[in-house]
Amino acid sequence: MCKRNGETVDYLLLHCEGGYRGFYSKNTIKLTPKVVNDIHKRGGTFLRTSRGGHDTSKIVDNIQDRGINQVYIIGGDGTQKGAALISKEVEKRGLQVSVAGIPKTIDNDIAVIDKSFGFDTAVEEAQRAINAAHVEVESVENGVGIVKLMGRYSGFIAMYATLASRDVDCCLIPESPFYLEGHGGLFEFVEERLKENGHMVIVLAEGAGQDYVSQDSHPVDEKDASGNRLLLDVGLWLSHKIKEHFTDVKKMAINMKYIDPTYMIRAIPSNASDNVYCTLLAHSAVHGAMAGYTGFTVGPVNSRHAYIPISHVTETQNTVKLTDRMWARLLASTNQPSFLNRDEVIPEKVDQELSKA
Numbered sequence: 001m002c003k004r005n006g007e008t009v010d011y012l013l014l015h016c017e018g019g020y021r022g023f024y025s026k027n028t029i030k031l032t033p034k035v036v037n038d039i040h041k042r043g044g045t046f047l048r049t050s051r052g053g054h055d056t057s058k059i060v061d062n063i064q065d066r067g068i069n070q071v072y073i074i075g076g077d078g079t080q081k082g083a084a085l086i087s088k089e090v091e092k093r094g095l096q097v098s099v100a101g102i103p104k105t106i107d108n109d110i111a112v113i114d115k116s117f118g119f120d121t122a123v124e125e126a127q128r129a130i131n132a133a134h135v136e137v138e139s140v141e142n143g144v145g146i147v148k149l150m151g152r153y154s155g156f157i158a159m160y161a162t163l164a165s166r167d168v169d170c171c172l173i174p175e176s177p178f179y180l181e182g183h184g185g186l187f188e189f190v191e192e193r194l195k196e197n198g199h200m201v202i203v204l205a206e207g208a209g210q211d212y213v214s215q216d217s218h219p220v221d222e223k224d225a226s227g228n229r230l231l232l233d234v235g236l237w238l239s240h241k242i243k244e245h246f247t248d249v250k251k252m253a254i255n256m257k258y259i260d261p262t263y264m265i266r267a268i269p270s271n272a273s274d275n276v277y278c279t280l281l282a283h284s285a286v287h288g289a290m291a292g293y294t295g296f297t298v299g300p301v302n303s304r305h306a307y308i309p310i311s312h313v314t315e316t317q318n319t320v321k322l323t324d325r326m327w328a329r330l331l332a333s334t335n336q337p338s339f340l341n342r343d344e345v346i347p348e349k350v351d352q353e354l355s356k357a
């Protein structure tokens, strides 16, 4: 953000602490090169964040009152939706303010751009958890390791972490329904792998199997302050179901190792690749605002940095397409069942997927 003071342009860079509510409920903090010089080496967010609190009118009142003429909004798909509303309100009021969205989420669920900032770092850090699970299950008899990764609606972190690791036997994501019992089910596959190797690792995204889990436990339709649905813990549920099946039904002792590294992954500093990517996003955003563009989100599209209308980025969410080659590569790498050949799978979900193809 910057301010114009008489003739000479006196750029003042402020940050609104704590997410959208920071526009109207906190003092802004002046940013200088000295203040920000090492923030790229820290995890989390120096600007602090929050969920909820998006009051478009109060935010734009604040922008107007402070004479701010450039607003850079950093965050995931929800944040970009908020930025779109701010941009519309600024335009409606005829304000000379440039609104630029900078996409950031480890989930990689932001549409149009090639990938989101933070995603590569999360995939790289997930390797440590998967490797730990693999070491643990290799060290015991009939070891079954389950690693839960972030990904509320999109399974990109789980899919790419699985492909990178090659020590994963099965990857479960929100986009791909699965079932436990019967022919072609997960229980049958676990039994096969235990017989074959004596151990196995399952990687699952936290948003996988939610319809299934809710059949077993009272479904919660609570939402967080931003309107994102709160998830049931599919990792704990699956570890209990597998342990119960092999102990009570198969009368087979297994050693279950459940790892939930979600916050350890999200809390680390970004890696070198994401640091460079972040710099490119920042440069693109500032160049766009200085050139007079507004209502855009920056990001690479087919490897070329572009200014994308925010409304275009927020129309849909980026999800794994089961008919895409990358998911086929994953199935070929793990040799897991596709889980698409039983009526127990939620048929309409399969139809949805095939209709997207």
Ligand SMILES: Nc1ncnc2c1ncn2[C@@H]1O[C@H](COP(=O)(O)OP(=O)(O)O)[C@@H](O)[C@H]1O
Pocket: 019, 020, 021, 050, 051, 052, 053, 054, 075, 076, 077, 078, 079, 080, 081, 082, 083, 085, 104, 105, 225, 226, 227, 228
């Ligand atoms: N549809 C929306 N319209 C306006 N603001 C939104 C919308 N969705 C989310 N937000 C706001 O954007 C901020 C971040 O959204 P959230 O979903 O929590 O995280 P993310 O941006 O990482 O997806 C929150 O302050 C939330 O209130």
Ligand SMILES: O=P(O)(O)OC[C@H]1O[C@](O)(COP(=O)(O)O)[C@@H](O)[C@@H]1O
Pocket: 076, 077, 078, 105, 106, 107, 150, 151, 152, 206, 224, 228, 266
């Ligand atoms: O538990 P928290 O801090 O609300 O955030 C957890 C969520 O953050 C994410 O990493 C990103 O979610 P957002 O895009 O909503 O920020 C999700 O995958 C995960 O469910």
